Amino acid sequence: xxxxxxxxxxxxxxxxxxxxxxxxxxxxxxxxxxxxxxxxxxxxxxxxxxxxxxxxxxxxxxxxxxxxxxxxxxxxxxxxxxxxxxxxxxxxxxxxxxxxxxxxxxxxxxxxxxxxxxxxx
Amino acid sequence: xxxxxxxxxxxxxxxxxxxxxxxxxxxxxxxxxxxxxxxxxxxxxxxxxxxxxxxxxxxxxxxxxxxxxxxxxxxxxxxxxxxxxxxxxxxxxxxxxxxxxxxxxxxxxxxxxxxxxxxxx
DNA sequence: ACATATATATCGCCGCTCGATATATTGGCG
DNA sequence: CGCCAATATATCGAGCGGCGATATATATGT
Numbered sequence: 001x002x003x004x005x006x007x008x009x010x011x012x013x014x015x016x017x018x019x020x021x022x023x024x025x026x027x028x029x030x031x032x033x034x035x036x037x038x039x040x041x042x043x044x045x046x047x048x049x050x051x052x053x054x055x056x057x058x059x060x061x062x063x064x065x066x067x068x069x070x071x072x073x074x075x076x077x078x079x080x081x082x083x084x085x086x087x088x089x090x091x092x093x094x095x096x097x098x099x100x101x102x103x104x105x106x107x108x109x110x111x112x113x114x115x116x117x118x119x120x121x
Numbered sequence: 122x123x124x125x126x127x128x129x130x131x132x133x134x135x136x137x138x139x140x141x142x143x144x145x146x147x148x149x150x151x152x153x154x155x156x157x158x159x160x161x162x163x164x165x166x167x168x169x170x171x172x173x174x175x176x177x178x179x180x181x182x183x184x185x186x187x188x189x190x191x192x193x194x195x196x197x198x199x200x201x202x203x204x205x206x207x208x209x210x211x212x213x214x215x216x217x218x219x220x221x222x223x224x225x226x227x228x229x230x231x232x233x234x235x236x237x238x239x240x241x242x
Numbered sequence: 243a244c245a246t247a248t249a250t251a252t253c254g255c256c257g258c259t260c261g262a263t264a265t266a267t268t269g270g271c272g
Numbered sequence: 273c274g275c276c277a278a279t280a281t282a283t284c285g286a287g288c289g290g291c292g293a294t295a296t297a298t299a300t301g302t
Contacts, residue, residue: 009229016232026280035231045260048282067280069268079267079280098233105226108130110156111137112219131290147249166291169251188249190299200249200298 010050012101013040015094018060018086025051025082051084059090131171133222134161136215139181139207146172146203172205180211 017023017031025047032042054060067079086094138144138152146168153163175181188200207215 009225012229013232024280025282026278029280036228040228043260044280044282045262045284049259052282067267081280101229101233104130107157107161108133108222111134112222145249146251147247150249164291165249165251166253166293170290173251188298198298202249 008097009101010042010046011054012094012097013042014047014050014054015059015086015090015097018084019091019094022083022085024084028084054090055084057089057093058087059093060084060086129218130222131163131167132175133215133218134163135168135171135175136180136207136211136218139205140212140215143204143206145205149205175211176205178210178214179208180214181205181207 013032014028017028023031025044029042029044029047032040051060051062055062062082062084065081065083067081069078134153135149138149144152146165150163150165150168153161172181172183176183183203183205185201185203188202190199
């Protein structure tokens with residue numbers, strides 16, 4: 001949002017999906033949609049730039065893999081798929097993002113709840 | 122955030138504060154800071170444009186009030202304070218924002234929790 | 243007297259979002 | 273076999289919005 005760290009939900013979502021196991025772009029898009037019953041649309045314009053920046057930050061790693069077509073001799077020009085894996089650093093970041101998210105919802109609940117929180121000196 | 126309605130927390134905060142009673146800009150800034158133990162900084166650059174847009178949308182109303190200084194004859198050129206009040210429409214919007222926020226946190230928890238939700242056909 | 247607090251308000255830079263677009267391969271269906 | 277939909281990855285830039293910087297005026301405390 002602003003004001004208080006937007007706690008970047010998109011990043012949180014992608015990192016948490018990758019924390020469950022390696023995946024690739026298209027799959028992540030589908031997983032996000034499935035999990036959210038269609039409400040969360042992780043479009044290419046959002047996803048790929050983010051994966052790139054995550055990799056630049058060293059939070060994930062990537063590697064290409066050849067996809068074997070049914071009746072294709074492996075001539076080396078088949079379709080390729082880019083797998084992403086979360087790094088230890090990425091896991092730490094995910095923990096932070098989760099913490100930030102909890103803090104954020106707690107903060108909002110402060111306002112929703114009405115009364116200010118008790119101060120502990 | 123994007124992807125799924127940023128659920129505009131700043132607006133939610135201001136509306137919820139006004140739902141507790143009329144207030145004015147400077148006070149809202151202070152309240153926000155107090156409630157959040159200083160983490161939420163509702164700066165002028167954020168607050169005033171927002172109050173304006175909230176009023177344009179008919180979610181809040183405003184009225185000026187003269188502030189009486191200690192030893193001042195009320196000559197009509199004292200300091201003025203602009204009070205804001207939430208409108209019925211604003212209360213409805215607040216409810217919506219709260220609902221959106223709940224939906225948002227529920228969605229994030231879906232990813233944090235791991236397993237996808239059961240589908241109800 | 244002067245600094246600080248109260249009080250409201252605007253402007254515009256910067257950065258991010260994400261719709262549009264591009265491209266190539268593979269699978270299914272009539 | 274021809275064609276469309278699905279699979280798969282990727283870039284670009286217009287447009288929008290957040291918010292730091294800035295402006296202005298009064299009131300209070302020292």
